[in-house]
Amino acid sequence: MTTVDDVSRPSRVAGPDEAISAEELQLAARNHGIPLEALRYDVTPAGLHYLLIHYDIPDVDPAAHTLNVSGAVERPLRLDLAALRDRPRVTHRVTLECAGNGRALLRPRPVSQPWLVEAVGNAEWTGTPLAPLLREAGLSGDAVDVVFTGADHGVERGVEQDYQRALPVADALREEVLLAYEMNGAPLLPQHGAPLRLIVPGWYGMAHVKWLRDITVATEPFDGYQNAVAYRLRRDADDPGVPVTRIEPRELVRPPGFPDFMSRIRVLRPGPCTLDGRAWSGHAPVTSVEVTTDGGGTWTAAVLDEPAGGEWAWRRWSVNWTATPGRYVLGARATDASGRTQPVEQPWNRGGFANNLVQRVEVVVPAE
Numbered sequence: 278m279t280t281v282d283d284v285s286r287p288s289r290v291a292g293p294d295e296a297i298s299a300e301e302l303q304l305a306a307r308n309h310g311i312p313l314e315a316l317r318y319d320v321t322p323a324g325l326h327y328l329l330i331h332y333d334i335p336d337v338d339p340a341a342h343t344l345n346v347s348g349a350v351e352r353p354l355r356l357d358l359a360a361l362r363d364r365p366r367v368t369h370r371v372t373l374e375c376a377g378n379g380r381a382l383l384r385p386r387p388v389s390q391p392w393l394v395e396a397v398g399n400a401e402w403t404g405t406p407l408a409p410l411l412r413e414a415g416l417s418g419d420a421v422d423v424v425f426t427g428a429d430h431g432v433e434r435g436v437e438q439d440y441q442r443a444l445p446v447a448d449a450l451r452e453e454v455l456l457a458y459e460m461n462g463a464p465l466l467p468q469h470g471a472p473l474r475l476i477v478p479g480w481y482g483m484a485h486v487k488w489l490r491d492i493t494v495a496t497e498p499f500d501g502y503q504n505a506v507a508y509r510l511r512r513d514a515d516d517p518g519v520p521v522t523r524i525e526p527r528e529l530v531r532p533p534g535f536p537d538f539m540s541r542i543r544v545l546r547p548g549p550c551t552l553d554g555r556a557w558s559g560h561a562p563v564t565s566v567e568v569t570t571d572g573g574g575t576w577t578a579a580v581l582d583e584p585a586g587g588e589w590a591w592r593r594w595s596v597n598w599t600a601t602p603g604r605y606v607l608g609a610r611a612t613d614a615s616g617r618t619q620p621v622e623q624p625w626n627r628g629g630f631a632n633n634l635v636q637r638v639e640v641v642v643p644a645e
Contacts, residue, residue, distance in 0.1 A: 284432060285432045285433065285434055285435045285436075286434070287434060287435070288387070288388070288389075288434055288514070288627070288628070289388050290385045290386065290387055290388065290627065291385055291386040291387070291388050292385070293385065295386075297381070297391055298388070301388065301389070301390070301391045302391075304389070304390045304391070305390065305391055307330060308327075308328050308329045308330060308390055309327065309328050309395075310327045310392065310393070310394075310395025310396045310397070311325055311326065311327050311395050311396075311397055311398050312325060312395070313394075313395060313529065313530075313531060313532050314531065314532065316529055316531040316553075316554055316555050317531060318399075319399070319585050319586065319593070320370065320399060320400060320401055320461060320586075321398040321399050321400055322461070323400070323460055323461055323463070323466055323469065325398070326373075326398030326400055326460075326469070327373070327374075327375060327395060327396045327397055327398045327482075328468055328469070329375050329377075329390065329396065329482060330429070330468065331429060331431060331433070331440050332429040332430055332431030332440065333429060333430075333431065334429070334467050334468055335427075335428040335429050335430070335488050337428055337467075337471065337472060337488055339358055339464075339471065339472035340358075341357075342357065342358055342472050342473065342490070343355055343356060343357050343490070344356050344357075344361065344456070344473060344489060344490060344491070344492065345490065345491050345492070346410065346411070346414045346492045346493075346494075347491070347492075347493055347494070348420075348424075348492075348493040348494035348495055349416065349417035349419065349420045349494040349495065349496050350411075350414040350415050350416060350417065350494050351414065351415030351417070352413070352414050352415050353414065354410070354413065354414050358458060358472050358473065361404070361405055361456060361458065361473070362405075362458065364405040364409070364410070365405055365406065365409070366403065366404070366405060367403070367404070367405070367406060367455065368401055368402065368403040368459075369401070369402055369453060369455060369476065369478060369587060369589060370399065370400070370401050370402075370585075370586030370587055370589065370590040371399070371400065371402055371476055371478045371589045371590060372397065372398070372399045372524075372555075372557040372589065372590055372591045373397065373398055373399075373400070373482050373485060374396060374397040374481060374482060374524050374527070374557070375390075375392060375396035375397070375481065375482045375483075376481035376482060376483050376508055376521045376630045376631060377389060377390055377392050377396065377628070377629055377630060377632075378392045378394060378395075378396035378397065378527075378632065379392060379393070379394055379623075379629070379632030379633065379634060380392050380628075380629030380630075380632060381393055381629075382394075382623075382632065382634065383623065383625055383629050383632060384625075385625075386629070387626075387627060387628055387629035389628070389629060394529060394636050396482075397527075397529070397557075397591075399555070399557075399586075399590055399591045400460050400461055401460070401461050401462065401586075402455055402457040402459070402460060402476045403455075403457060403458065403459035403460075403462070404455040404456045404457035404458050404459065404473075404476070405455070405456050406452055406453075406454065406455060406456075407449060407450075407454045407455065407456055407475070408449070408450045408451065408452055408454065410456070410492075411423065411449060411450060411492075411494070412450075414494070416446065416494055417494065417496060419496045420446050420494045420495070420496060421445070421446060421495060421496055421497060421498055422443040422444065422445060422446065422494075422495045422497075422498055422499040423443060423444050423445075423446060423449035423492060423493070423494055423495070424441055424442075424443040424491075424492070424493040424494075424495055424499050424501070425441065425442055425443065425444070425475050425486040425489060425491070425492055426439050426440070426441045426486070426489070426490060426491035426492075426493070427439060427440040427441070427470075427486045427487050427488040427489055427490065428488035428489075428490050429487070429488055433502060433507070434502075434506070434507075436502045436506075438501070438502055438503075440486065440487075440503065441486075441499075441501045441502075441503055441504075442483060442484055442486050442501075442503050442504060443495070443498075443499035443501065443504050444477065444484065446494075448477070448480075451478075453478045453589065454475070454476065454477050454478070455475070455476040456473060456474075456475065456476075456489065457470075457473070457474050457475070457476045458472060458473055469487065470485075470486075470487030470488055470489070471488070473488070473489045473490075474486060474487040474488065474489055475487075475489055478559075478588075478589035479523050479524060479559035479560070479589060480522060480523055480524065480559060481508075481521055481522070481523070481524055481559070481630075481631070483503065483507075483508050483521065484522075504520065507628070508520065508521040508628070508630065509521060509628065509630075510626045510628070510630055510631065511626060511627050511628065512625075512626065512627065513627060514627065516627070518626075521628075521630045521631060523559035523560050524557065524558060524559030524560070524631075525558065525559070525560070525617065525619075525631050525633040526556070526557070526558035526560070526563065526611040526612065526613045526617045526618065526619055526633060527556070527557060527558070527611060527619060527633040528554055528555060528556035528557075528563075528566055528594065528609045528610065528611040528619070528636070529554050529555055529609075529636055530552065530553075530554040530568075530607050530608065530609055530636055530638050531552075531553050531554045531555075532638050532640075533545050533550055533552060533607075533640065534546070534640065540639075542639045542640070542641060543638060543639065543640045543641070544640075544641050544642075544643065545600050545640050545641070545642050546600070546642070546643075546645075547600050547601055547602055547642050547643075547644075547645055548599065548600060549597065549598075549599050549600075550597075550598055550599075550600055551595050551596070551597055551598070552568060552570075552579075552595065552596050552597075552598050552607065553593060553594060553595040553596075554566075554593070554594060554609060555591040555592065555593055555594070556581075556591060556592050556594055556609075556611035557590070557591040557592065557611070558611065558613035558615075558617065560613055560615045560617055561613040561614035561615040561617075562584070562588055562592075562613060562614050563581070563592050563611050563612070563613050563614075564581075564612055564613060564614050565578065565579075565581070565611070565612045566578075566579040566581060566594040566609050566610070566611050566612075567579065567609060567610050567612075568594075568596045568598075568607070568608070568609045569606075569607065569608050569609070569635075570598060570605045570606075570607055570640075571605065571606065572606035572608070572637070573606075573608060573621050573635065576610075577596055578596075579594040579595060579596040579609065580594065580595050580596065581593075581594050582594065582595070594609070600640075600642045601642060602642050602643060602644040602645075603641075603642055604639070604640070604641050604642075605639070605640040605641075605642065606637050606638065606639055606640070607637075607638040607639075607640055608635045608636050608637055608638065609635070609636070610635050619633050619634070619635050620633065620634060620635070621634075621635055622634075
């Protein structure tokens with residue numbers, strides 16, 4: 278008898294010399310990161326924003342789509358998109374980053390979506406706040422978690438499932454959490470969760486459930502796959518781990534000059550130039566960025582622009598540099614108000630999550 282186990286394998290770590298597999302390339306072809314030159318935009322255009330789709334983009338009819346609120350509530354609710362649009366409308370600029378960003382740089386490599394550093398974007402999300410809706414439904418006094426179910430369905434590590442994630446009640450009631458129906462002033466695109474998705478500012482992307490159809494209030498901690506198994510920081514297969522939640526501080530350098538087609542090594546003309554990029558954190562506002570041009574041997578303080586778009590959006594930084602002929606490795610590290618700083622050497626975990634290792638950008642400055 279055929280079962281889902283016949284098509285779904287356990288998680289694993291690549292061997293010491295194992296190359297990226299055809300399965301990983303297939304994932305990389307379906308999902309994409311931001312082109313790093315697009316760091317020049319304060320708001321990432323929708324087509325350049327990073328994308329991760331766990332299963333399929335579901336076939337959802339916006340005209341017939343409804344959101345159901347049920348479980349441990351006094352008044353279950355059922356709302357269509359028109360009813361949600363009639364509720365108070367707000368817009369937040371929010372940086373989203375995939376929890377697996379940087380996974381392919383770890384050694385040994387966890388086998389999954391092979392992200393380098395580009396799984397990020399900064400968009401304007403418009404919708405209605407979640408908290409008033411939950412208060413209107415009337416949460417039970419013993420409510421613990423709020424479970425969000427998307428319309429996408431698949432198999433992962435032998436478990437057939439709808440994509441589901443939960444937030445603790447206190448996090449679900451944060452005023453900035455949105456039920457979003459627009460991105461950058463336009464209706465959500467199918468790949469970005471149309472017609473409705475969750476936006477949880479400060480949290481990694483797995484929490485921002487797309488194609489949202491059900492909200493269920495639970496009186497016990499949610500033990501679904503995406504909470505209890507998938508997104509956890511663990512040392513080995515037997516380690517229960519700790520949950521992945523908020524985004525660790527990170528910055529990216531906007532690569533200067535122009536690239537080699539295959540290697541992406543940058544070529545930069547000699548002379549004065551401005552190095553810049555973006556920095557963000559889900560724990561607290563970024564307070565400083567330091568830049569290196571020698572692979573971490575020395576560091577220089579960058580200038581931070583004023584915040585553009587609120588506390589949940591990335592922040593531009595810049596530093597002046599005079600490029601002289603030679604080879605360089607650029608990078609930068611962000612520090613936030615909680616005291617967290619990007620590491621130069623990355624701690625390893627089996628899922629390849631929350632890897633905020635300092636980026637390396639190779640630059641060649643040719644002699645004139």
